[in-house]
Amino acid sequence: MYLQSFALAGAALCGVATATASAAVQDKVFKHVAVFSIDGLHSSDIPKWVALKPQGTIAKLLEHGYWYQNALTSSPSDSFPGTINLVTGASPRNTGIWYDDSYDRTLWAPKSNCAGAPGAETVLYDESIDYDDTKLWSSPNPTVVGGNINPANLPMGKVGGVCKPIYPHQHVRVNTVFEVAHGAGMQTAYTDKHPAYDLVRGPSGEGLSVGYFPEIQSLDSTNVSQIITYDTSHVNAFLAWIKGQTPANTEIQEKLTGMPALFGGNFQAVSVAQKTHGYKAGSLAFTDPLATAVTFVDNSLGSVVDALTTAGVYNDTLIFVCAKHGQAPIDPTTYRKIDNALIAPATGVNVSQVTADDLAMIWLANQNDLDKAVDGLEKAKAALQIDRIISGELLTREGYGDPKTDPAVPDIIVVPQLGVIYTTSTAKIAEHGGFSLDDTNVACFVSSPVITDNKTYTGKVSTKRVAPTILKALGLDPGALQGVKLEDTDVLPGFGGSDSDDE
Numbered sequence: 485m486y487l488q489s490f491a492l493a494g495a496a497l498c499g500v501a502t503a504t505a506s507a508a509v510q511d512k513v514f515k516h517v518a519v520f521s522i523d524g525l526h527s528s529d530i531p532k533w534v535a536l537k538p539q540g541t542i543a544k545l546l547e548h549g550y551w552y553q554n555a556l557t558s559s560p561s562d563s564f565p566g567t568i569n570l571v572t573g574a575s576p577r578n579t580g581i582w583y584d585d586s587y588d589r590t591l592w593a594p595k596s597n598c599a600g601a602p603g604a605e606t607v608l609y610d611e612s613i614d615y616d617d618t619k620l621w622s623s624p625n626p627t628v629v630g631g632n633i634n635p636a637n638l639p640m641g642k643v644g645g646v647c648k649p650i651y652p653h654q655h656v657r658v659n660t661v662f663e664v665a666h667g668a669g670m671q672t673a674y675t676d677k678h679p680a681y682d683l684v685r686g687p688s689g690e691g692l693s694v695g696y697f698p699e700i701q702s703l704d705s706t707n708v709s710q711i712i713t714y715d716t717s718h719v720n721a722f723l724a725w726i727k728g729q730t731p732a733n734t735e736i737q738e739k740l741t742g743m744p745a746l747f748g749g750n751f752q753a754v755s756v757a758q759k760t761h762g763y764k765a766g767s768l769a770f771t772d773p774l775a776t777a778v779t780f781v782d783n784s785l786g787s788v789v790d791a792l793t794t795a796g797v798y799n800d801t802l803i804f805v806c807a808k809h810g811q812a813p814i815d816p817t818t819y820r821k822i823d824n825a826l827i828a829p830a831t832g833v834n835v836s837q838v839t840a841d842d843l844a845m846i847w848l849a850n851q852n853d854l855d856k857a858v859d860g861l862e863k864a865k866a867a868l869q870i871d872r873i874i875s876g877e878l879l880t881r882e883g884y885g886d887p888k889t890d891p892a893v894p895d896i897i898v899v900p901q902l903g904v905i906y907t908t909s910t911a912k913i914a915e916h917g918g919f920s921l922d923d924t925n926v927a928c929f930v931s932s933p934v935i936t937d938n939k940t941y942t943g944k945v946s947t948k949r950v951a952p953t954i955l956k957a958l959g960l961d962p963g964a965l966q967g968v969k970l971e972d973t974d975v976l977p978g979f980g981g982s983d984s985d986d987e
């Protein structure tokens with residue numbers, strides 16, 4: 485019902501695409517590509533927003549853009565795998581990136597010096613790897629590459645037989661668009677919410693000319709106005725980069741010699757407003773704080789467009805706006821919370837790690853306990869309001885990989901019913917990470933003044949397809965991405981790719 489009325493709204497907005505895109509855009513080499521994630525923004529938020537602000541920047545971008553109405557981010561849909569989808573063209577089974585807070589059977593705990601058995605601790609790539617997460621900047625060397633991460637807080641692993649701290653970028657198994665572009669002699673820049681976004685540099689660690697990673701956790705993550713101030717620091721970075729400059733505390737691999745060929749980053753305000761205020765019961769319209777957050781982002785994108793125009797490069801820039809995750813539930817009346825501490829005991833066995841939000845991933849201490857653990861969870865299905873349990877053969881069959889051979893794959897994925905969050909937090913009414921459409925059906929479009937045939941594509945399109953499209957737009961080979969080769973990831977519709985992943 486919801487999807488049907490949504491599709492109609494989309495059709496009225498743009499006219500549903502059938503024809504192929506203009507050859508002009510499909511074959512154009514852009515001098516610049518900018519990639520923005522409005523974290524949390526759903527596909528269904530786009531028609532709502534355009535109706536509220538028909539003269540806004542997002543509406544104007546869509547006038548000369550392609551909107552992927554049925555774009556789906558990764559499953560799980562946490563920030564790390566969602567980002568990695570956009571920049572590698574691959575999914576967790578090939579990237580090894582499952583969640584910000586994850587696990588790996590071949591790594592050791594921070595400060596452990598790889599003593600004892602591996603797999604003893606979580607792989608926690610968030611604010612906890614900073615020097616001091618109560619400060620926006622806490623490093624003694626903030627301008628050094630990776631310098632905002634305290635190596636003593638990193639998980640450890642053996643590299644060439646030697647025990648070393650493992651940086652987030654070393655945990656990624658395939659290369660990123662930043663590595664390919666930088667390797668081709670282009671300059672690259674990225675900003676996101678923690679220094680842990682070192683991730684996007686890719687396995688070589690060399691993907692970014694400059695990285696800008698102020699710590700969001702130093703602010704009140706329930707206060708939309710503080711997060712808008714935080715996001716403004718990212719916007720100022722975008723505006724500086726367009727002028728070939730860098731803000732203070734930038735991690736600099738090499739000085740910018742002009743506007744980077746590839747740059748991007750995120751906005752967090754919408755995500756925070758969704759978690760704290762969300763949508764109105766009944767109408768599902770934006771609450772005032774959510775509308776304030778989207779207004780801020782829309783105006784910020786407007787500043788970026790103005791700066792590109794002033795610099796004389798707007799026509800030479802392809803803009804992607806594609807959220808790394810959505811947020812669930814959209815309908816506040818479906819929200820229920822269940823204590824995440826109930827999950828491990830329900831398995832009846834020892835577990836190494838439970839990562840829980842609006843899904844739960846379980847890594848068992850002993851993989852031979854699988855059947856017993858699944859039986860325990862089956863018995864707790866009602867209490868934990870579980871929709872599906874994915875384990876064993878099903879994990880492989882559904883494309884998640886095999887926990888017996890891959891050290892990062894969870895043994896069990898618990899998918900709760902829509903609206904359930906495994907948490908004790910009283911501050912949030914929505915979360916992301918799960919498999920529901922509210923989590924995964926994200927806002928995603930491309931825009932450039934040279935797109936003169938705006939379209940809405942209604943086919944199912946993974947956000948993985950952004951990565952090869954970025955390279956194609958820059959005149960680079962999409963096949964230079966290892967993830968694209970492994971998963972045969974197509975470019976987006978409008979750029980020569982199929983209209984739907986199912987084709």
Ligand SMILES: *[C@@H]1O[C@H](CO)[C@@H](O)[C@H](O)[C@H]1NC(C)=O
Nearest residue numbers: 497498543546547548937938
């Ligand atoms: C798409 O272009 C047509 C004509 O060029 C215009 O009338 C329409 O408003 C545009 N759609 C959007 C979503 O901007």
Ligand SMILES: *[C@@H]1O[C@H](CO)[C@@H](O)[C@H](O)[C@H]1NC(C)=O
Nearest residue numbers: 704706707708709710711713
């Ligand atoms: C949010 O933060 C601002 C700025 O620090 C402060 O003035 C305001 O009182 C805070 N709002 C709430 C609800 O805490």
Ligand SMILES: *[C@@H]1O[C@H](CO)[C@@H](O)[C@H](O)[C@H]1NC(C)=O
Nearest residue numbers: 831832833834835849850853
């Ligand atoms: C869990 O681990 C503890 C400590 O290693 C052990 O004593 C206990 O028997 C284990 N429990 C189960 C159910 O395997």
Ligand SMILES: *[C@@H]1O[C@H](CO)[C@@H](O)[C@H](O)[C@H]1NC(C)=O
Nearest residue numbers: 796798799800933934935936
């Ligand atoms: C940008 O491209 C559009 C569409 O092709 C064209 O109408 C416009 O004149 C171009 N602007 C500049 C400054 O070249």
